[in-house]
Amino acid sequence: MIRACIFDLDGVIVDTAKYHFIAWRRLANELGFDFTEEKNEQLKGVSRMDSLDLILEWGGVEKSQEEKEALAEKKNSWYREYILDMDDSEILEGVMPFLNNLEERGIRKAIGSSSKNATTIIEQIGLKARFEAIIDGNKLTRSKPDPQVFQLGADVMALQPKECIVFEDAERGVDAALAGDFYAVGIGGDNLSHAHAVVPDFVGRTFEDILAQLPEAANQ
Numbered sequence: 001m002i003r004a005c006i007f008d009l010d011g012v013i014v015d016t017a018k019y020h021f022i023a024w025r026r027l028a029n030e031l032g033f034d035f036t037e038e039k040n041e042q043l044k045g046v047s048r049m050d051s052l053d054l055i056l057e058w059g060g061v062e063k064s065q066e067e068k069e070a071l072a073e074k075k076n077s078w079y080r081e082y083i084l085d086m087d088d089s090e091i092l093e094g095v096m097p098f099l100n101n102l103e104e105r106g107i108r109k110a111i112g113s114s115s116k117n118a119t120t121i122i123e124q125i126g127l128k129a130r131f132e133a134i135i136d137g138n139k140l141t142r143s144k145p146d147p148q149v150f151q152l153g154a155d156v157m158a159l160q161p162k163e164c165i166v167f168e169d170a171e172r173g174v175d176a177a178l179a180g181d182f183y184a185v186g187i188g189g190d191n192l193s194h195a196h197a198v199v200p201d202f203v204g205r206t207f208e209d210i211l212a213q214l215p216e217a218a219n220q
């Protein structure tokens, strides 16, 4: 029986992927190369340092560990300029009614994000009090597709994976949920077909609608 929903943040609750892309691209451009929005898809759900490694590989650029830390810090300072301007108008359409619907049903809620900025963002958009657990990148030793982020969320709520639905917009995020034995629902994207169910967004959707798309066992 499902008792909780664990939400990824970037791309599920808010569209911060665009800010990550702008900041990473600015860094790449400073280093003398560019990358496309299509390539950017591969960075979704991936930690800051792993993202930097991928980008440097695309540009054929090698840097020392010290230089990489300075580059990641630079990108993060640009990214934080964007997120510190965020407010509740950036919450994706359909999310608020869905959270309300879960609360009416007594379904518990947590955030499971790879981002070290996740708690700042949740505060900026005024949703902190709505989640009983916020697992962000600062609490993690392993990045998605490792299931650690969702396992920690389930642990805080003292629930088993099969009592939780994970909502994810990233291929690696769905991989992580499945690796941890959670039910996985993909949001948007056409690279999420391995999830138990995929919906374009939360608009007009209720908990019952989602349950109806999951395997029979989730409904018992």
Ligand code: BG6
Binding pocket: 009, 010, 020, 043, 044, 045, 046, 047, 048, 051, 076, 113, 114, 115, 116, 117, 118, 137, 170
């Ligand atoms: C994930 C994003 O949520 O967080 C990734 O999908 C990002 O694109 C990762 O790289 C880490 O974010 P941050 O804020 O710790 O640099």
Ligand code: MG
Binding pocket: 008, 009, 010, 011, 012, 044, 045, 168, 169, 170, 173
């Ligand atoms: Mg995401």
